[in-house]
Amino acid sequence: MTEPLKPVYLEDKLNEVRGDGHLRYRSSSLPTWCPGCGYFSVAEGVATALNRLKVPLKDAVIVSGIGCASRFPFFMETYGFHTLHGRTLPVATGVKVANDALTVLAVGGDGDAFAIGGGHIPHAARRNADITYMVFDNGIYGLTKGQTSPTSVEGFVTPSTPYESHDRPLNPLMMLLSYGASWVGQAYAGRPHHLTDMIAEAVAHRGFSYLHILSPCVTFDKTEMTYANLDVRVRDLPADHDPSDRLVAMEQATRAEAPALGLFYREERPTLIDGMNDIAARATGKASGKGKKNKK
Amino acid sequence: MNKNGTDIQFAVIGSAGDGTIAAGDILKRAMAGLGYKVIAFDIYPAEIRGFGKCISRVRITTEQAYSLKRHSDVLISLDDSYAIPHVGEVRDYGAVIYESSPIARLPEGGHMTAHVKPSQLPYGMQVRSISERVTASARSRNIVVLGYLAGLYGIDPQAFREIIADKFRTKAQAVTVQNTAAFDAGYEVGQSVFKLDDVQLGPPVRKGDSGKVTMMTGNGAVVRGCIDAGLDTFFGYPITPATTILERLAAELPKHGGRVLQTEDEISAIAATIGAGYTGARAATATSGPGLALMTEMLGLGVMGEVPSVVFVSQRGGPSTGMPTKTEQSDLNLAVFGGAGDAQRIVLAPTNVEGCYRTAGKAFEMAEKYQTPVVVLLDLYLSNRYETVIPPDANPFAPNLNKGLDAWRGDGEYPRFADTDDHISPRALPGEEGGMHTVTGLEHNQLGKPSDAPENHLAMNAKRHRKLDGALSHPDFTICKRFGDEGPVDVGILGWGSTFGEILEAMFAAQDEGIRCSAMKVVMLSPLPKERIVAFMDDCGTVLVPELNYEGQFANLISGALGRPVTKLTRSTGAPMQVEEILAEIRRLAQAKAA
Amino acid sequence: MGEAIHNVIIGNGSAGNGAAITLRERDPDCRITIITMGSLPFYNRYDLPRVFRGCYDWREILVHPLSYYDDHSITLRRNSRVTDVDARSRTITFAHNEVMHYDRLLVCAGGQGYLPEELSDYRGLMSGFGSFEAAMTTYKALPAGGTLVMLGGDMIGLDLARTLIDTGYRVVLLTNEYTFWPHRIAEDERDGFIQALGHMGIEVVDGVHPVAVEEGEAGKPARRVIFDDGGDVQGDVVMPSYGLVPTAEFMLGSGVDIERGLLVDPMLHTTDKNIWAAGDVCQIWSAEDNAYRFYYGWNNVRLMGEMAARNVTGANEAFEGLEDERLRIDKKGHIASPFWEH
Structure with missing residues (x-):
């Protein structure tokens, strides 16, 4: 825990990155996020990671839904698609299926992902669509000014839950691990260097990668997912954590009161596009014969 | 129509497990192979396979037909319990073919013979026993009855044998052999039957393109x-x-x-x-x-x-x-x-x-x-x-009509949503250098940046609507078309979608009765080809809009967009509209016009 | 009583149809079902020779318009063969495995063409005339000016024969004891009638005994009838014409008394209280003859049907056959029969 605890401002980083190629990933639009928002870290991380991986600007597509997090594409100098609330992954899947040469990133907030968009996640995961899905979890609906979200703590008081929320928060990492995501990791906006490394690793992964990013809403949440609280609660995954062991990963994920940072799980398996190429080979009679036959 | 040519509608009715749809499929493919024009429609049960009523209706003609007929000429029952309620659809002097030796004991009224009308001709056949004799199974009953049909009406059996061979080509060779034997056995019986109905199968009209017909x-x-x-x-x-x-x-x-x-x-x-x-x-x-x-x-x-x-x-x-x-x-x-x-x-x-x-x-x-x-x-x-x-000789579709990034000649930031003469913007595609932009569902300016400025919203709304006007003159596409009498008519019919087949048949029948009428099909419902429709309506004494819904949605669209009254003919029973219903309405409107 | 009385008539000929309309007139509310093995509504079998005069459409020989059945609420069951009648349970079983209940049953099943045992193997090589379909098939098998060889020559056959002669065909008639059936011909009259047949243009071969029918040789007419003495006669079509036998097999085991036909009293009532019979299917007790006897001819048959129906509906009338059943020779020297007058 050696990284600074203070938020990262775009201006603070400007000089640091000037002359380094990754600045050009940032569009001329100034982000609409509140000062101190964790999302600045993510924007910074994505730009750095893409630069590190030498992804050409023109070949990157960032797809988002609706919410504070989903404003993301406007602030990046790549192709972007700001879609509908909850529909990030289906649109991203369409992009990838139509042009698998593109590097497809999907971003959204916790409401976009796990409330309205929750039905799409398992399917993107089980298909192993080669998409990097980053959910910026601030445990609140920021854009509509602070209502409870699927990851909000029990007992959360918000304008839509004035007598406290009685709903239990979801555990996104457990969900993604059970959905069959082939890469599952967690990062924290308060640890920008680690976050950048995780983004780079997630983008490099061949298959569906899910990066859960804990990112405080400095405007509407003064009590729960704050930098102060998270700085104390987060921990690193154990040094001997085996990311090929899904059950161990799940065990770590159950400890939601002390979120672990790092790579929970990773497996290599054929992607959605691999499967489609196999179908094309079979349909045209050029199948290698390696594919699985249907069980009868 | 079809006063001299062939016009026969077959209805095969049975349960899903009887091979009803398969029989209809072989029948229509055989008839199409012989060079008849075919319109066919199958009705499946909502239930899962194996249960429920199936109907396969196949209309074969030598002249172009546009819909199924209300009355079938021949009904083939593969299961009387399903077919009996439909016996009324068989026309006078048409035929009803059924199993003459059902295996189960039937209560009074349980057999087709109890329901065939005096004006219809009953043909009983030992379908099951023939199937069992020839194939050692009752499963080929549907094929046996097709053979009977071919024999009875003098249809070339070879056309059926080819389709049967094709249909079972993925199965073991024995399956084709057995089903062909079942067909031939039925054919032999059908040939020996004295035909009493007046269903007449004339020769198909073979044109130069018949080999390509599919x-x-x-x-x-x-x-x-x-x-x-x-x-x-x-x-x-x-x-x-x-x-x-x-x-x-x-x-x-x-x-x-x-x-x-x-x-x-x-x-x-x-x-x-x-x-x-x-x-x-x-x-x-x-x-x-x-x-x-x-x-x-x-x-x-x-x-x-x-x-x-x-x-x-x-x-x-x-x-x-x-x-x-x-x-x-x-x-x-x-x-x-x-x-x-x-x-x-x-x-x-x-x-x-x-x-x-x-x-x-x-x-x-x-x-x-x-x-x-x-x-x-x-x-x-x-x-x-x-x-x-008849498939077209050459692929009629243009491969790429995207107005691409090349169409943008400006400097500065790429304006993905720039307004242009035809209101269509140059569209860069992901992967193209220099065209990076973000598409959004937010209202946006020409650069694609979110904007809720009033003049911007007005301009962008206009752009999005006006660009579609180009579709009204899209090359090689019929957005609407008039049929029937030219010039002023007593009754005009505006139609859309599948119902237009029935509309055409009704209009032709009305013309035969001396009613001046014409019909316009509207293929492009949005944007609406208003000028063409108005010109048509100007020619019509009264305008009828038949459609298969309760509210009259197309009629409302027309009268709402054009501010002109139309006469609705709506029907929402779940079945296609009947030619006779439309014809009756045309007659009524023509008489009202005359009176 | 919730349901209307169900009157079932087996047979779609003159007797059955006469019965049906009489029932309807006397009881507007009852159910009436006519059952027939045939495919067509009621037509007059005596009209079938018209097939040879250009009447190829069955609709032209129908007795009633097709709306008749609906108009009179009469259900017509065609292609329906009765295999069993159970008088105790008052049920009918069809060959197609359907079971029907009746309250009153009128058996008007008529008769079918008789074929002597020794010729039954050759049935497939002979043509019929018992139905419209059979008549049309025979017509199609006969080339213009062709030859029909008729075996026997009952009055139905002779009616066809005179039509054939009239329309340019040849008829070769092999006479025997069935010739002129059902007329009972006195021995001394027979030669005169046979001569009259010749006078009508029929080529009569008397005194031969056919034992086989074969297909003709190539280039010859399609059929050859062989006699027991080795002789033969050739023709395009061979038609047996040996009179009718009652169609009554399905009543065996019903509980009703049967000899050759159903035995009925003069009121046409069988030995079962719910079953009556009329027409060629029944034998009526004649006190005069002290025997059961048949009554033939359209007029008799029609009369029987109507009377049976009246008796079913409460009347108690006794049948008396029409007297005029004599075969005659008319002014032209042709035979004439009351059975041909309809």
């Missing part, structure tokens, strides 16, 4: 149109009656370099379609009314983001889950108006199977050229019915 369903034609138009990706979710589009494309599209994905729901299907369209791919999905209802928000994104996509919608009975296996034309409002805001899109409705092919292919051209969602409205009756069609 038979397909509306959905099959959509699939062919998609492939010929170079469909790249298809995303679908199973829903009756659109499922066969997904299934056929899943089998065929990968052979042509395309990709198909069954998504987790209709929202995902249209979202992925729009995602694919965003990359420049030709992308489509197919659904029915309930799916379209789920898709409307995404259609709005497609309109706002100016992203091409094609949505095939095969309508069924509604509202809600409604009647999944019944036909209806009640999703017009949803297709034309569904969604938030002023979200005009192109809506096309073919009227026959050949039209399904052309419209499907042209939908991709239009989606791409006008950067918009295109909804193609079919219905169950059109999706599932078979017609003989």
